[in-house]
Amino acid sequence: MKKKILYIEDDPDMADIVAEIMQYEAYEVIIDSGKSMYKLLKDNDIGLILMDEGLRWCWGSNLCKELRLNEETATIPIIMISAVRDIDNIAQHCGANAYIRKPFEIYDVIDVVNEHYPSNDTGL
Template sequence: MKKKILYIEDDPDMADIVSEIMQYEEYEVITDSGKAMHKLLKENDIGLILMDEGLSWCWGSNLCKELRSDERTADIPIIMISAVREIDDIAQHCGANAYIRKPFEIYDVIDAVNIYYPKDDLSV
């Protein structure tokens, strides 16, 4: 069974590119603008969240803080993605595990995801 990633992104082109690459890396990617985030987290076994900072309706960092304050989602790794110059500070202050600065090389995403959500679980 493929491991599931929730990608909160409201740019369909960006969502498609990252989803396609991560599917090639054997992850299942569920994309959403963030508005159905809680429903998707409840219905799916999500192991990692990629989150854009600049969503059209809110800040991803606010959603990240919300997830960190909920005991059901507090431990899910979150990687912020943004072109915002201060994304490093934003990611640190909202409780994200890591950040990726746009524009990025696709291997930046693959490497970050593999660090926080490795495909091969070696624990027995």
């Protein structure tokens, strides 16, 4: 069974790039704009969330805050991923576990995800 990541991103090209990178690391990436986020979290065993800050319909940091306030999702690791200049401060203030600044190197994504994905799930 693959380890599952929910990637909240509304740029299809960026979503495809990250999904392809993570497939080589034995992750299954479920992509959503954020509008179906709660349904996807309920229906899938998501171990980590990647969240873009600049979504077309809202700020990812606002979704991150919502997830942190919900006891069912409060402990899921969240990594903000964005080209926003102050993504480090945004990630800290919304309760994210980490951030990745765009543009990124492939191994930046792999390393941060591997560091924060819950280790009690062996993926077997």
